[in-house]
Amino acid sequence: xxxxxxxxxxxxxxxxxxxxxxxxxxxxxxxxxxxxxxxxxxxxxxxxxxxxxxxxxxxxxxxxxxxxxxxxxxxxxxxxxxxxxxxxxxxxxxxxxxxxxxxxxxxxxxxxxxxxxxxxxxxxxxxxxxxxxxxxxxxxxxxxxxxxxxxxxxxxxxxxxxxxxxxxxxxxxxxxxxxxxxxxxxxxxxxxxxxxxxxxxxxxxxxxxxxxxxxxxxxxxxxxxxxxxxxxxxxxxxxxxxxxxxxxxxxxxxxxxxxxxxxxxxxxxxxxxxxxx
Amino acid sequence: xxxxxxxxxxxxxxxxxxxxxxxxxxxxxxxxxxxxxxxxxxxxxxxxxxxxxxxxxxxxxxxxxxxxxxxxxxxxxxxxxxxxxxxxxxxxxxxxxxxxxxxxxxxxxxxxxxxxxxxxxxxxxxxxxxx
Numbered sequence: 001x002x003x004x005x006x007x008x009x010x011x012x013x014x015x016x017x018x019x020x021x022x023x024x025x026x027x028x029x030x031x032x033x034x035x036x037x038x039x040x041x042x043x044x045x046x047x048x049x050x051x052x053x054x055x056x057x058x059x060x061x062x063x064x065x066x067x068x069x070x071x072x073x074x075x076x077x078x079x080x081x082x083x084x085x086x087x088x089x090x091x092x093x094x095x096x097x098x099x100x101x102x103x104x105x106x107x108x109x110x111x112x113x114x115x116x117x118x119x120x121x122x123x124x125x126x127x128x129x130x131x132x133x134x135x136x137x138x139x140x141x142x143x144x145x146x147x148x149x150x151x152x153x154x155x156x157x158x159x160x161x162x163x164x165x166x167x168x169x170x171x172x173x174x175x176x177x178x179x180x181x182x183x184x185x186x187x188x189x190x191x192x193x194x195x196x197x198x199x200x201x202x203x204x205x206x207x208x209x210x211x212x213x214x215x216x217x218x219x220x221x222x223x224x225x226x227x228x229x230x231x232x233x234x235x236x237x238x239x240x241x242x243x244x245x246x247x248x249x250x251x252x253x254x255x256x257x258x259x260x261x262x263x264x265x266x267x268x269x270x271x272x273x274x275x276x277x
Numbered sequence: 278x279x280x281x282x283x284x285x286x287x288x289x290x291x292x293x294x295x296x297x298x299x300x301x302x303x304x305x306x307x308x309x310x311x312x313x314x315x316x317x318x319x320x321x322x323x324x325x326x327x328x329x330x331x332x333x334x335x336x337x338x339x340x341x342x343x344x345x346x347x348x349x350x351x352x353x354x355x356x357x358x359x360x361x362x363x364x365x366x367x368x369x370x371x372x373x374x375x376x377x378x379x380x381x382x383x384x385x386x387x388x389x390x391x392x393x394x395x396x397x398x399x400x401x402x403x404x405x406x407x408x
Contacts, residue, residue, distance in 0.1 A: 117368050120352035138305045144352070145307060206356050209367040223369045223383055227351060277370070 004180035006071050010064035011176055012184035013057045014166065018159055020054035025156075030148050033111035034202060041199055048196055055197030057188055058106060061162075062099045062214070069096065069242065076246055086246040092169045093243040095162050100214065101140075102158035105151050107212045108143070112200045117209045119143040119151070121222070125231040207277040216272035217265045237261055312408045318401040326357070326375075332391055332404060333357045333364075335375060343391040343404045344377040350384035364388065 004012070027044055029036035040047035076089060108119040123144060126137040142150050211219045221230035238261050241254050248254055317327055321336040332343045344364070348355045353368035363380065364373040371382030379387050392405040 113367075117353045120347075120354070121368060124351040135301070135305060138307070145310065203356075205367045206358070207365060207367055208370075209353070211368075219368065222351065 004177070004184055006064050006068040007170075007174070008177060008180040009184045010061050010068050011166065011170075012181045013061035013064055013188070014159075014163060015181075016185060016188060017054060017057040017061055018163060020050050020057065021156070021159060023050045024054050028109075030152050033109060033115075033148050037110040037112070037199060041197070049192060052192040052195065052197045053188065055106070056192055056195065058103055060188065062103050065096060065099055069093070073245075088169060089246045090243050092165060093239070093245075095165050096242065097239050098158045098162050098165070102155055102162065104212065104215065105155035105158065108151055109148060109155060110199055111148065111202070113202050113204045113209055114200060114211060116202060118211055118215065119148075121211075121219075121231075125227055128228045129232055130228075208275065210272065210275070213269070217269040220268050220272040220275070310408055313406045315404045315406060316396070316401060317404065318396075320400060321402070326359075328357060329404075330354070331406060333375075334393065334402060334404060341393040341395065341402050342376070343393045344373075344375070345389040345391065347389070348384055349379075349386040349388060350382070355388075 024040060024047075027036060027040050027047065037051075040051050042048070076085075104118065104122065108115045108122070111119075119141065120143065123137055123141040126141055127133045129136055138150075140150070140154050210216060218231055218235060221234060224230070238258055241258055241261075245251060245254055315329060315331070317329070317334055319327070321327060321334065321341070323336050323338055326333055326335045330346070332345050335342045335344065346355050346357075346364070347353075348366040348368065348371055350366065350369055350371050353366050355364045355366045355371075355373070357364055357375070362375045364375070364377075366372075366382065366384065369383050371384035372380040373384070373388050374380055377388035377390055379385060391407075394403050394405075395401075396403060
């Protein structure tokens with residue numbers, strides 16, 4: 001059997017994540033997010049398993065999606081002349097920020113110490129965006145005024161949009177493959193039987209809260225730079241670059257920018273991981 | 278672009294704007310939330326304090342003082358370190374004196390203070406949180 005590709009694994013992860021997301025939603029309560037999450041984790045039968053599967057397949061989806069994106073640049077080089085290919089690439093690249101939004105909102109929705117801090121920071125970052133910041137906050141977050149209602153809606157919307165965009169683009173072009181799906185799913189099922197999804201106490205961190213792994217670099221930058229530059233502009237650089245990639249005549253500079261950004265972000269993230277207080 | 282296409286595109290954009298406006302207005306509307314009163318039903322002697330989710334209430338020689346626990350940098354809930362008599366933000370390590378005065382870190386601004394009044398029976402305090 002051929003090993004599943006990054007694209008196949010990311011598709012399997014997304015399907016599993018959506019399914020387990022709906023399973024977990026049956027017992028999740030927006031009005032009591034932390035209590036219901038701990039109840040799912042510790043009280044309800046097999047709650048820990050569904051939560052773990054939802055958490056890890058979502059992580060898997062984002063990681064595999066980025067690798068899949070990197071993997072398909074080769075194809076872009078040979079097909080880039082067609083206008084439709086360029087439009088498709090730009091539209092489908094929206095899946096990356098949507099996937100990160102779904103993942104990030106998932107962290108906030110559990111509303112433990114990390115989730116509460118992540119929600120407050122995201123809200124303040126959006127409000128720092130000139131002119132449209134308030135509107136963006138009202139649409140995506142508004143945690144301080146509306147609780148988690150809006151974020152929950154956005155979490156579901158972002159996940160479904162990832163699935164819709166992915167399906168729209170890949171229908172009639174690639175096949176998932178039964179074996180690839182079963183193999184990926186089995187690997188995650190076994191993994192989640194042994195590794196639980198993290199959760200911490202709302203007041204569990206006196207000196208240091210470390211955000212989600214993909215947010216650690218931004219968290220570190222926010223200690224030293226202006227919130228708009230560190231929390232909005234800097235993370236938008238790779239997303240914008242990937243979206244405009246097929247429209248550029250000479251891509252060497254864009255590839256170099258992405259490479260430098262990735263290494264720089266990995267370095268800053270490492271500083272964030274090593275921080276003790 | 279032909280005139281017919283131009284008109285068609287313009288019509289579509291107009292239709293989009295017409296549909297977007299009610300959606301934007303609906304989502305953007307803020308529900309009114311009144312100011313809140315938090316009652317602390319216990320006596321606090323000078324030098325003592327009470328930690329609540331949204332503020333820390335201190336009793337000082339000059340009277341009660343409620344200092345917000347919301348960091349002025351990016352809104353994280355900050356913690357009061359009793360042994361150092363200061364607030365520390367666990368997100369980006371901004372530091373504030375127990376009075377709410379900014380000491381160091383990326384926050385740059387002092388913490389907010391809330392209005393406090395003693396209860397009529399003298400058995401506690403009422404803290405007023407703005408809307």
